[in-house]
Amino acid sequence: MIKMDIIFRPIGIIHTPYTEKAPYQPVTNDKGIFYIEVQTNYIKGLQGLEKFRYIFVIFYIDRLKKKGDINIVQPPWVDNMKVGVFASRSPHRPNPIGLSIVKLKKIEDNRIYTSGLDVFNNTPLLDIKPYIQDLDAKIDANYGWLQFNNRDDKEHLLLHIKGVPH
Numbered sequence: 001m002i003k004m005d006i007i008f009r010p011i012g013i014i015h016t017p018y019t020e021k022a023p024y025q026p027v028t029n030d031k032g033i034f035y036i037e038v039q040t041n042y043i044k045g046l047q048g049l050e051k052f053r054y055i056f057v058i059f060y061i062d063r064l065k066k067k068g069d070i071n072i073v074q075p076p077w078v079d080n081m082k083v084g085v086f087a088s089r090s091p092h093r094p095n096p097i098g099l100s101i102v103k104l105k106k107i108e109d110n111r112i113y114t115s116g117l118d119v120f121n122n123t124p125l126l127d128i129k130p131y132i133q134d135l136d137a138k139i140d141a142n143y144g145w146l147q148f149n150n151r152d153d154k155e156h157l158l159l160h161i162k163g164v165p166h
């Protein structure tokens with residue numbers, strides 16, 4: 001077993017309209033202003049990022065309330081289903097790191113404006129990476145334990161998975 005403490009420092013802050021409730025996953029056409037404020041000492045590190053249409057946003061999920069068994073989670077959008085934390089996108093995990101893929105709209109100085117993000121306002125930003133066609137999109141990806149029966153079912157279930165009221 002590796003025993004070590006790892007210290008990360010935020011490289012910025014994520015701004016969203018959400019204070020207590022956010023979608024479970026990013027909603028591309030979500031209403032409101034979403035932007036990432038990168039610390040000014042990292043502005044040079046944004047060079048070239050504007051050329052990408054999508055980015056990975058990696059953040060620290062800083063306001064979690066204590067839960068029971070860290071290994072088992074119950075997805076909030078489905079009844080009576082329990083899965084292992086590493087087979088889920090639950091925020092309640094041993095290392096509460098979140099990963100969201102969003103559309104990059106524009107960069108102005110140290111602000112990156114994006115499509116909807118699934119985080120609370122002022123969530124600490126850990127990293128940004130470009131999302132690259134072919135490297136990151138796997139055309140043979142499957143749905144694991146998520147049960148889609150048909151196309152209509154899939155569209156509807158996706159609204160539940162993302163936490164979009166409908």
Ligand SMILES: C[S@@+](CC[C@H](N)C(=O)[O-])C[C@H]1O[C@@H](n2cnc3c(N)ncnc32)[C@H](O)[C@@H]1O
Binds near residue numbers: 024061063064099163
């Ligand atoms: C299910 S997680 C998914 C995050 C990311 N898309 C992922 O897959 O890693 C998103 C949920 O985390 C919670 N959340 C977002 N920001 C948070 C924060 N700063 N502290 C605590 N919980 C947060 C909200 O309840 C939101 O619905």
